[in-house]
Amino acid sequence: MGKNILVAHGGGPTAVINCSLQGVVEAARASGQVDKIYAARFGAEGILAGDLIDLTDVPASTISKLSRTPASAIGSCRRKLTDADFPTVLETLRKFEIDCFFYNGGNDSMDTCNKVDELARKEGLDLRVIGIPKTMDNDLDLTDHCPGFGSAARYAALSAAELALDASALPIHVVVLELMGRNAGWVTAASAMAGRLTDCQVLTYLPELPVDEDKMLADIERCYAKGKGLLVTVSEGIYGLDGEPLADTGIVDGFGHKVPGGTAQHVTDQIVQKLGLKSRAEKPGLLGRASIPYVSVPDREEAYAVGRFALESALKGESGSMVAIAAERAPVYQSSLFLAPLAEVANVEKKFPLEWIADGNGIGDAFFDYALPLMGGDFPEYALLRG
Numbered sequence: 001m002g003k004n005i006l007v008a009h010g011g012g013p014t015a016v017i018n019c020s021l022q023g024v025v026e027a028a029r030a031s032g033q034v035d036k037i038y039a040a041r042f043g044a045e046g047i048l049a050g051d052l053i054d055l056t057d058v059p060a061s062t063i064s065k066l067s068r069t070p071a072s073a074i075g076s077c078r079r080k081l082t083d084a085d086f087p088t089v090l091e092t093l094r095k096f097e098i099d100c101f102f103y104n105g106g107n108d109s110m111d112t113c114n115k116v117d118e119l120a121r122k123e124g125l126d127l128r129v130i131g132i133p134k135t136m137d138n139d140l141d142l143t144d145h146c147p148g149f150g151s152a153a154r155y156a157a158l159s160a161a162e163l164a165l166d167a168s169a170l171p172i173h174v175v176v177l178e179l180m181g182r183n184a185g186w187v188t189a190a191s192a193m194a195g196r197l198t199d200c201q202v203l204t205y206l207p208e209l210p211v212d213e214d215k216m217l218a219d220i221e222r223c224y225a226k227g228k229g230l231l232v233t234v235s236e237g238i239y240g241l242d243g244e245p246l247a248d249t250g251i252v253d254g255f256g257h258k259v260p261g262g263t264a265q266h267v268t269d270q271i272v273q274k275l276g277l278k279s280r281a282e283k284p285g286l287l288g289r290a291s292i293p294y295v296s297v298p299d300r301e302e303a304y305a306v307g308r309f310a311l312e313s314a315l316k317g318e319s320g321s322m323v324a325i326a327a328e329r330a331p332v333y334q335s336s337l338f339l340a341p342l343a344e345v346a347n348v349e350k351k352f353p354l355e356w357i358a359d360g361n362g363i364g365d366a367f368f369d370y371a372l373p374l375m376g377g378d379f380p381e382y383a384l385l386r387g
Contacts, residue, residue, distance in 0.1 A: 002035030003099035005311070006052065008043045009076035010105030010112065014136050014148030015155075015295050016303035018073045020104050022066035023307025024132075025055055033315055038096060042075035043105075044112065048085060050092045067300060070290040076105075081112050086119050093120075093127060100128040100314040104307075106135035106146070107347055110322055114342035117320045128314040131322035131342055132306055136289045138186035141348040142340040143324035147306055148289070149186060150299030150374035155291050157193035157375060159284060160233055164200035165382060168229030173278035174220060174271050178264030180288055181235035183207055185352045187288070190371060191233040192363035199384050200229040203361040207237040208352045211246065212360075213270065219361060221275050234263050296376035302335060309337045333373035 028034040040046035103113040117129035136152035167175040185206025195202035201223040247262035264281035271279040321339035
């Protein structure tokens, strides 16, 4: 008798999260060991409601489209499971006779995954639990990087370069670009690529360092005065010397995190009011994590691979682990997969290395050595005629 498997998505989707789902489904079908393939409709919410999608007989032609489909094809949520929820989780797992459970998500999702594994062991449930990494924030520990980051970084780099070209072509205002990253500045760091692709001045601020707003404004005024245009890129979660966010929506999400937002507008307002310069705020928001045209090919391929590896590992009897990526960058980029203990990954946040930040608002070469292979090649070479 074949095994029944369940896949769920947690947290904010990425441009490649469905590639991991495709990897799980296609590996399950190829194994000859899986009977039923279920997916939780809207993640943990679906598990609690017993609302599962049966993917067993979905045509292969439809499954193949997952790699070109943004967001989550099965639905996700930001529901943090509590102790009171777990009996219901067990009830659903038993009702559908689930043998293998895969949770595709970031830090909080890996914590949930770990708790499900611990509960199953305590209750004597024969369940294999494997976490599948996903986060554009790139802040999961023990893995070189996370599926979803490469594509979000590519989007940030190219969008910032396009804005930088516009800012330098009509240098009448300071352009401020806000990018996702509540506590980790990996994606915003990629926007500094604009300074390498264009002749525009670029300043970049990450949440790993507190921002001295007076110094920020002085640097903005100095760089703008060079007359080459100025792009300022900021993580949504940057905070001041007082430890408070520069901007705060006042909203708390389902995981208990404050929802940041409005940082670019705040900086823009300061530029206008205190420097007397024109400025405008730009914020791609969800486009930064869901854009298929900007998907990184290595990111797509690795997202698919971690899904397959998760399924294959569970069928070998592995449990209580997250699929992680090891990478070598010289002489050419290559990656491999391994299993990391969920208990060591859950709720551990990997921050951007401080030594990769130059002078508080620049990004050093070490980051680009790390990130460029993940972002994919073929960056454009622009015609820069003004000198």
